[in-house]
Amino acid sequence: MQALGRLEDLPQAYREALTAQNLVPLWPSLRAVLPPHVPSRNTRPIHWAYAALRPLLMQAGELTPMEKAERRVLVLANPGHGLENMKVSPAIYLGMQLLLPGEWAPSHRHTPNAVRMVIEGEGAYTTVDGERCPMQRGDLILTPTGLWHEHEHTGDQPVVWLDVLDLPIIYYAEASYGVEGQRQAITPGHGEQAYIRGGVVPTPLFERSPRAYPMLRYPWADARAALLALGADQPALEAVQVGYVNPENGHDPQNNLGFYALMLRPGQSLCLPVRSPACVFHLIEGCVDALVGGETFALAESDTCCAPGYTSVTLNNRQPDQPSFVFIADESPLHRKLGVYENRGLQSQ
Numbered sequence: 296m297q298a299l300g301r302l303e304d305l306p307q308a309y310r311e312a313l314t315a316q317n318l319v320p321l322w323p324s325l326r327a328v329l330p331p332h333v334p335s336r337n338t339r340p341i342h343w344a345y346a347a348l349r350p351l352l353m354q355a356g357e358l359t360p361m362e363k364a365e366r367r368v369l370v371l372a373n374p375g376h377g378l379e380n381m382k383v384s385p386a387i388y389l390g391m392q393l394l395l396p397g398e399w400a401p402s403h404r405h406t407p408n409a410v411r412m413v414i415e416g417e418g419a420y421t422t423v424d425g426e427r428c429p430m431q432r433g434d435l436i437l438t439p440t441g442l443w444h445e446h447e448h449t450g451d452q453p454v455v456w457l458d459v460l461d462l463p464i465i466y467y468a469e470a471s472y473g474v475e476g477q478r479q480a481i482t483p484g485h486g487e488q489a490y491i492r493g494g495v496v497p498t499p500l501f502e503r504s505p506r507a508y509p510m511l512r513y514p515w516a517d518a519r520a521a522l523l524a525l526g527a528d529q530p531a532l533e534a535v536q537v538g539y540v541n542p543e544n545g546h547d548p549q550n551n552l553g554f555y556a557l558m559l560r561p562g563q564s565l566c567l568p569v570r571s572p573a574c575v576f577h578l579i580e581g582c583v584d585a586l587v588g589g590e591t592f593a594l595a596e597s598d599t600c601c602a603p604g605y606t607s608v609t610l611n612n613r614q615p616d617q618p619s620f621v622f623i624a625d626e627s628p629l630h631r632k633l634g635v636y637e638n639r640g641l642q643s644q
Contacts, residue, residue: 418450433515581619
């Protein structure tokens with residue numbers, strides 16, 4: 296590729312004249328912003344072991360009462376982006392949140408979209424727009440942009456969940472803010488009951504729901520059963536995977552991030568296609584080796600890792616006689632909206 300002129304090749308006086316007019320020559324930086332064939336990436340493959348993280352999260356519960364935290368969270372930060380920037384990838388923020396018995400995380404709403412993947416504990420609820428959503432292990436709960444939400448714990452053991460937000464891209468767009476609110480009144484009805492059967496949706500008086508987010512809680516029991524049924528029905532299917540969708544239109548449940556659940560059959564090794572979006576893998580059940588580019592992460596239950604875009608990923612189920620289940624979040628919806636989504640298919644490790 297042809298070498299371009301460097302900034303230091305330009306006379307100092309000319310460079311100062313450009314700076315005085317808030318001008319920058321493009322050609323010295325053109326290869327940096329338009330690298331050949333593959334984008335430059337700051338996202339690094341990283342693994343967060345829950346066994347190492349959990350004691351620090353519990354210690355946070357001892358050190359910081361809820362009234363001083365509002366949300367007691369340890370952020371899973373990717374060092375490739377700088378820990379201070381608190382993001383895993385250009386569009387994904389991850390946080391491990393703790394709620395102790397008797398606590399109430401007060402109601403607020405904000406512009407970033409969020410989901411909660413419950414990791415451990417029972418007796419907690421997330422109330423979203425008046426709908427009280429029980430939090431059980433493996434459940435996915437949406438708190439979409441602009442909707443009031445709060446967390447309450449009426450049980451007797453700590454509850455922990457993984458927060459996944461599109462905060463980095465909303466913050467980059469200078470559109471991130473939050474508003475504090477009052478405790479919500481509970482309204483009747485649960486979206487996961489209204490949409491409990493795939494293929495049928497409520498149509499009272501022949502009208503479909505106008506709600507932008509008709510289903511807020513996706514129980515793990517239902518997603519797990521769907522994976523097992525799919526695997527049994529199609530034994531030759533290589534990737535036994537389901538996507539979390541808006542049940543009214545089949546679209547992604549939120550605006551910028553996509554969410555999926557994957558079942559690895561006993562002993563299975565699965566190569567994923569090389570795609571443009573960064574991905575997060577969170578192990579709900581089982582034991583999995585994740586080969587991300589040239590690195591291998593041994594995932595135990597509740598562990599989390601990430602993969603940059605344009606990177607090969609292979610998932611190996613270390614259990615010879617039991618399936619493993621993986622929750623996946625990625626940037627696919629955002630990439631499709633931007634028109635930059637790519638699927639380059641399978642490539643050798």
